[in-house]
Amino acid sequence: MRLSISHETAYQYENQVRASIQYLRLTPHDSERQQVLSWQLDLPRPARAQVDPFGNIFHVLTLDEPHETVIVGARGQVDIDPLREAEHEDQSALPFLRFTRLTEADEALRTFARGQCGHRRDRTALIDLMHGLNGHMAYAPGTTEIETSAAQAFASRSGVCQDHTHAFLACARSLGVPARYVSGYVYSAGSEHLVSHAWAEAWLDGAWYSFDVTHQLSRPERHLKLAVGLDYLDACPIRGMRRGGGCEQMRAKVVVTPATVITLQQQ
Known part of the structure; x- marks a missing residue:
């Protein structure tokens, strides 16, 4: 099964946040059961990929200037082997x-x-x-x-x-x-x-x-x-901390759909 993912998480703060750090585990990796065909993160600024002690791919998003919103997105396609247990x-x-x-x-x-x-x-x-x-x-x-x-x-x-x-x-x-x-x-x-x-x-x-x-x-x-x-x-996909900002509102939208697999046959 080929799955297509669209994930957006938006944070809105009551007051300006002086600085924030988000730890993102939003990137899958290849395994015996899944193959990542395409994947990208949509972030306010570039963040370098790292690997944590459990083997997860994670990114550290640091925003050190005042801000009132943070929007993090992830999207891509992954093939899943439905028979592998x-x-x-x-x-x-x-x-x-x-x-x-x-x-x-x-x-x-x-x-x-x-x-x-x-x-x-x-x-x-x-x-x-x-x-x-x-x-x-x-x-x-x-x-x-x-x-x-x-x-x-x-x-x-x-x-x-x-x-x-x-x-x-x-x-x-x-x-x-x-x-x-x-x-x-x-x-x-x-x-x-x-x-x-x-x-x-x-x-x-x-x-x-x-x-x-x-x-x-x-x-x-x-x-x-x-x-x-x-x-x-x-x-968890997103975990972070911040200085300032007051109350926080979080909105998440995740869409998972089966993608069409096109097979090309030679004539």
Whole structure:
């Protein structure tokens, strides 16, 4: 499947911002499952591409003059292999056993994980965990915030894709299975879920397998990966800080559509 992406995020400030820094993980890279055909960022000024410790491509956008708005855009096309279920990497998966503040497993999450998986630590067990979390936590925008932890969202029985993913990571890690947060896009025609999306990957039998709790999918056939990390803070597409500005209004528009693939045949 070929996906075409158009993503624009605009920040409007009540007062002038004296200076700001935005960390952008908005650029996908090639892998066994996806091939980037074209991609570009539309930024107020050029920013140099770097690679973070998790292998993500990121840019640092620094604006050191007064401004009242910041508009960041990304667009391109990526081919997705819908048949590939796992991805292999050379980097160790062991760091993804570590809990963070957002993914700490309390007793309720540990008990839930054991109840869903028992002594099993295979893909079928984690698929059962994925379905169990979806049934326990209703998709309900506005019920959680960026700083809501997995334990808090699990206790409230509601959240969005970020919370579903954090809860899965907490459960998987409590079972001794390395798991990581993934940010990106998903093509979901007619869905009420935002196409800017988050899901989990778990390390099983020497490869990374995907688990999308929100959509209850264990094959990422419509998913475009941007970045990975221990939690949302490591992998979120845009994260920044500023001096001044007062109240902030943020508007995001993301369009994900299947692109037409044209095959040329020789006569």
